[in-house]
Amino acid sequence: MVESLAMPTIYDVAREAGVSAATVSRVLNGQRTVDPDMVARVLTAVRELNYRPNAVARNLRRSRTTLWAVIISDIGNPFFTDTVRGIEDVAQQAGYSIVLCNSDENPAKEETYVTAALSEQMAGVIISSSGSAKAAKTLLDSPVPVVAIDRVLPRGTVDTVVVDNEAAARTATRHLLESGYERIACITGPEGVSTADLRLRGYVDALAVEPVVARTDFREQGGYDAMAGLLASPSRPDAVFVTNNLMTVGALRCLADRGIDVPGEMGLVGFDEIPWADLVRPSLTTVAQPTYELGRMAARLLVDRIAAPSAKPATVVLPAELRPRQSSTRPSPAS
């Protein structure tokens, strides 16, 4: 077995086995029956030369790939961990591999990844939009199958998998009201990102009084700063509904830094489950999403879409579930 710098091609294998390149291809792809003796010769040649088909050439010739781009907005968000697993499990089953692209809530990065996915002729795209209208338009103008997950695509009529954000936010807000909190604020994400807007709407909807809203990014530092702002404001709340997990952590850290008692002085409900919500003291009340199932469903929709590109786009809405824990359980005023 000679090691050479250049990778062996199918012609090298053909020469070594004494057959034509077409035969090698047929052996490797099992398209047509090939003489058993030749099969054996080809396979040994493949092993001898340590031959590995060049996927780039194959993809060009076939003008399709077996890759999905999964464009998520924050790889550091545990929300996406299970979601990606769900996608991956279905993809594997269907013969696709996934490549993960982390846009980091940055529209420019998102656009880069979208154009890359199109240039690379990806078989499909699953995207949690960071709100870039340009990226959305690029995708919609292209023939590539797309599924939106977690967040709807701006102005997009594509397959979509989301949770019932508005209803879940209403439930969370009502829960705080029922716990006896009176001045409930909301910390939410950027305008134009569907989850931020819908969860805000649910909160406003459930509230009888004037809403108190802090808009920030969906990151931890944003949550920290927003919480600090609310604490300093004249309309200081006695409870807060935070519309994603990272901002919840930020808010929590802000409260801890200032020694503010949760849930005594400040009630807290966060959106998205957090792996350690029950380990922290006080334990965190959260709105849990069926993350793994979201991923599975998105992948299934993508498989179907690839099979039937012109079918009518579907929207799947899954329920989210309130998990009441200590951070929203107001001690009785007797104490």
Add this chain to the structure above:
Amino acid sequence: MVESLAMPTIYDVAREAGVSAATVSRVLNGQRTVDPDMVARVLTAVRELNYRPNAVARNLRRSRTTLWAVIISDIGNPFFTDTVRGIEDVAQQAGYSIVLCNSDENPAKEETYVTAALSEQMAGVIISSSGSAKAAKTLLDSPVPVVAIDRVLPRGTVDTVVVDNEAAARTATRHLLESGYERIACITGPEGVSTADLRLRGYVDALAVEPVVARTDFREQGGYDAMAGLLASPSRPDAVFVTNNLMTVGALRCLADRGIDVPGEMGLVGFDEIPWADLVRPSLTTVAQPTYELGRMAARLLVDRIAAPSAKPATVVLPAELRPRQSSTRPSPAS
């Protein structure tokens, strides 16, 4: 602007602009100076047709790509979040994009991703090996530039970026000893994974007495089960050094479920920083790694390796830092 099913090719653009395909290519790649008038015509044609170069064809022709495969062992581990960011920042700078592959600590999956990376002619691979000797051999036998990160590659002489695991484990164990714990156990990962073995060695090294070791996977459930096992064993420890973050969470949850007081009844030090280590009660003593820097360094090594494929492989060892918090602070026996 006519929408057609087939993507336009460079020849469509050439025809539209009234030039040759070569000229279009030159305009788009800025190789040589082209008549400004032609440049303008080409660019409008590109816009008209919504043309996007086919990266598959380009890669084939150039016989190289601008993609790096980053193969990590667990996407759910926050350790990798910052690491991937570090890699990404350097990659972007150097004109590469990264595709993330999650092996999930599964050697078979890892092998799949390795062969995929080679087939797809990736420009380089950064890998945190889950211990598959086969995957390692495949990589080493190939001409693709490889950098090992976090964990050394089995039997591999490649560029490597790690922390000083043994020293850090010694420090952590000594810290528990100095805090007054006497029967210190160690929960570590699979044999053959370098971090598991080296951290164990550091622990054994620092200990004067007979070590108590539980081997499991690097996952949360494994940590839970290992902790449960230690609690039930005759040689029940009064402190435990856990060699990664997920297992630490598992151990912590096990202790919480059984109502065992930390740090009173059981001291705890975990390897890897955890984003919420200071929010949990008791706060967690950890060995923090320079995660972002690990990623940056690995990416830099990869850039260098691509530039000089036959240079001597380097190993970079970065320091890890003990962050003492409550979980290892034994209350004075007076109480």
Add this chain to the structure above:
DNA sequence: TCCAAATGAGTAAACGATTTCCTGGTCGCC
């Protein structure tokens, strides 16, 4: 003014696989 060098654009040959088309041989059936 003339020649060499430089420039700019087009033609066509790669890149490495898959797949269509074609050829020669075998088999089965009348």
Add this chain to the structure above:
DNA sequence: GGCGACCAGGAAATCGTTTACTCATTTGGA
């Protein structure tokens, strides 16, 4: 025995770029 269907294998076209070559034209220097 003859004819058509079938089969297996090879030659060559093809996917969409980039780029080595070619050639005409311009430029600059002597």
